[in-house]
Amino acid sequence: MKLVDTGNHFAAWGARLARVEVVSAYPITPQTQVIEEISRFIDEGEMDCEYIPVESEHSAMAAMIGSAAMGVRSFSATSSHGLAYMHELLHWAAGIRLPMVMVNVNRAMGPGWNIWCDHQDALAARDTGWIQLYCASHQEVLDTVIQAYRISEDFKVILPVMVCYDAIFISHSYMQVEVPDQENVDRFLPPFRSLWKLDLDYPLTHGSVIYPDDYEEVRFSMFQGLDNARGAIRRAAEEYRDIIGNYHGDMVETYRIDDADCALVAMGSMASECKMAVDMLRDKGYRCGLVRVRSYRPFPIAELRELLSPMRAVMVLDRGVSFGLEGALFSEVKAAIYGHGDAIVYNLITGLGGRDVRYDLVAERTEAALEGKMAPESNWPSLRLTEHHRVSKRGLEEYWKREGVL
Numbered sequence: 001m002k003l004v005d006t007g008n009h010f011a012a013w014g015a016r017l018a019r020v021e022v023v024s025a026y027p028i029t030p031q032t033q034v035i036e037e038i039s040r041f042i043d044e045g046e047m048d049c050e051y052i053p054v055e056s057e058h059s060a061m062a063a064m065i066g067s068a069a070m071g072v073r074s075f076s077a078t079s080s081h082g083l084a085y086m087h088e089l090l091h092w093a094a095g096i097r098l099p100m101v102m103v104n105v106n107r108a109m110g111p112g113w114n115i116w117c118d119h120q121d122a123l124a125a126r127d128t129g130w131i132q133l134y135c136a137s138h139q140e141v142l143d144t145v146i147q148a149y150r151i152s153e154d155f156k157v158i159l160p161v162m163v164c165y166d167a168i169f170i171s172h173s174y175m176q177v178e179v180p181d182q183e184n185v186d187r188f189l190p191p192f193r194s195l196w197k198l199d200l201d202y203p204l205t206h207g208s209v210i211y212p213d214d215y216e217e218v219r220f221s222m223f224q225g226l227d228n229a230r231g232a233i234r235r236a237a238e239e240y241r242d243i244i245g246n247y248h249g250d251m252v253e254t255y256r257i258d259d260a261d262c263a264l265v266a267m268g269s270m271a272s273e274c275k276m277a278v279d280m281l282r283d284k285g286y287r288c289g290l291v292r293v294r295s296y297r298p299f300p301i302a303e304l305r306e307l308l309s310p311m312r313a314v315m316v317l318d319r320g321v322s323f324g325l326e327g328a329l330f331s332e333v334k335a336a337i338y339g340h341g342d343a344i345v346y347n348l349i350t351g352l353g354g355r356d357v358r359y360d361l362v363a364e365r366t367e368a369a370l371e372g373k374m375a376p377e378s379n380w381p382s383l384r385l386t387e388h389h390r391v392s393k394r395g396l397e398e399y400w401k402r403e404g405v406l
Contacts, residue, residue: 001178001179001181002176002177002178002179003176003177003179004174004175004176004177005138005174005175005177006033006138006171006172006173006174007138007141007165007170007171007172007173007175008030008031008032008033008034008037008105008171008172009033009034009037010138010139010141010142010177010179011034011077011103011141011142011145011163011165012033012034012035012037012038012041013037013142013179014141014142014143014144014145014146014163015038015047015075015101015145016038016041016046016047017142017146017179017180017182017185018073018075018101018145018146018149018185018189019048019073019186019189019191020047020049020073020074020075021048021049021050021067021072021073021074021192022049022050022052022063022064022067022072022073022074022075023035023038023049023050023051023052023074023075023076024051024052024053024054024059024060024061024063024064024067024074024076025051025052025053025054025060025076025077025078026053026054026055026056026057026059026060026078026082028057028078028079028080028081028082029079029107029115030079030105030107030115030167030168030171030172031077031078031079031082031103031104031105031171033171033172034077034103034105035051035077038051038075039051050067052067056085057078057081057082057083057085057086058085058086058088058089060076060078060082060086061076061086061089061090061093061102062089064076064093064100064102065089065092065093065096065098065100068093068098068099068100068160069096069098069197069198069206070197070198071192071193071194071197071198072192073149073192074100074101075100075101075102075103076100076102076103077102077103077104077105078102078103078104078105079104079105079106079107079121079167080105080106080107080108080109080110080121080167081109081110081121083104083121083122083124083125084109084121084124087124087125087128090125090128090129090130090160091128091129092207093130093160094128094129094130094159094160094222095129095207095218095222096206096207097158097159097195097196097221097222097225098158098159098160099149099152099153099157099158099159099160099192099194100152100160100161101145101148101149101152101160101161101162101163102160102161102162102163103141103145103162103163103164103165104121104122104162104163104164105164105165105166105167105171106118106119106121106122106164106165106166106167106268106319107121107167108120108121108167108352108353108354109121109124114353114354115167115168116167116168116353116354117166117167117168117169117268117269117319117351117353117354118319118320118351118352118353118354119134119164119267119268119318119319119320120320120321120352122162122164122296123320123322123328125162126296126297126328129159129160129222129226130159130160130161130162130297131148131151131152131157131159131160131161131162131226131229131233131295131297131298132161132162132164132295132296132297133148133161133162133163133164133233133294133295133296134164134165134267134268134293134294134295134296135163135164135165135170135248135268135294136165136170136248136253136268136269136271136272136292136294137170137175137248137269137272138170138173138175138176138177139175139177139178139246139248140165140248141163141165141170142177142179143180143240143244143246143248144163144248145163146180146185146188146189146240147233147236147237147240148161148163149161149189149192150188150189150232150235150236150239150240151229151232151233151236153192153193154228154229154232155195156225156228156231156232157225157226157228157229157232158195158225159222159225159226159229164268164296165268165269166268166269166270166319167354168354169269169354170268170269178245178246180244180246184243184244185244187243188239188240188243188244226297226298227298229295229298230251230295230298230300233250233251233295233298234250234251236250237249237250238250248294249292249294250294250295251293251294251295251298251300251303252291252292252293252294252295252300252303252304252307253271253291253292253294254289254290254291254292254307255274255275255278255289255290255292256278256279256282256288256289256290257289257290257291257307258289259287259289260287260288260289260311261287261310261311261312261313262281262286262287262288262289262311262312262313262314262315262366262370263288263289263290263291263307263308263311263313263314263315264277264278264288264289264290264291264314264315264316264317264362264366265290265291265292265293265304265308265314265315265316265317265329265333266290266292266293266316266317266329267292267293267294267296267319267329268319270317270319270351270357271290271292273357273358273359273362274290274292274317274359274362275290276359277359277360277362277363277366278290280359280360280363281363281366281367284363284367286366286367286370288366291303291304291307291308293329296329299332299336300336301336304333304336304337305336305337305340308333308336308337308340308341308343309337309340309341309343310341311341311343312342312343312344313343313344313345313346313369313370314333314337314343314344314345314346315345315346315347315348315362315365315366315369316329316330316333316345316346316347316348317329317347317348317350317351317357317362318330318347318348318349318350318378319350319351319352319357320349320352321349321352321378326347326349326377326378327347327348327349327378330345330347330378333345344369344376345376346366346369346374346375346376346377346379347376347377347378347379348362348365348379348380348381349378349379349380350380350381350382351382355382357382361381361382365379365381
């Protein structure tokens, strides 16, 4: 069945086809449509599911932890400050090894208040123990939500999965998507069978106080689970392709990379714009390709080493920043390929707060790097230091002088 709809509604379709049994959520722009569509499915009898409306995102995650701990396939959706409000319980869900899936519609963090896209919200949660998968299309959103349950519920993984996609660019735009048959999804995703669950007939204590002699082993177990997720992600992607037909790559997706000697690296919808930049650079005689990072956690170390080590230059595009350092993806790409090949790695921090990322700008800055006209450090190519900003700075300096700060 083919449908034209928003990325948010296709995330809801993913939860429906995965036969989710409990949904808990609190509305926040630009995620709200996901839960609205699920509530419509439930109201019209198209989805056999318990919907729990709660008073905050913190409570949404608490309810999700409760349902997952009872061995029930659980789902939620959030964004930006909602994800930040959940942060304490993100650690909890991963730490007690609960399989669950949550959509995060990547939205900029305030202040200033902003409902448009960047990746800062999910990047701030990268070390909570959640698997993070980044989507670049509406079709991938639907398919990845379904695949995420196979990954999360794998007995060698047993960790929560965050499915990320870009606010507005994907969440609210309309595209045509092939919605798979329920019968085929059921073949791919069997009913949830929990490795452990709370049971009144067999009481246990889980996630309580733990002493120093045991804590490292628990964290190492999570580390192993994330590492095991590499294989689970590949198997899910390949089996989904075999049964349903759609394939978006597993840990990474590539474009025109086979004969390339330079590469762009990006995540999310910005990678689609980068394909056009690659074509433009090819037209100018540069043998450029693209590597889209689909799995940010676990990070595709082996894949990036194999693909990027032969390159003479790599341009990493970040839609977020590690303040006081550089682009977060930039840091991790450099770490992954350090000591493997001689590629010079460059960085563009752009698209923050939903600012448009133009393919011609990406191509222009990449060409400058290839011609030795850019330093291998974080560059902000879209930055506009207008007279307004300079006037504001002078005004602040005058205020500080009056107040005796300067």
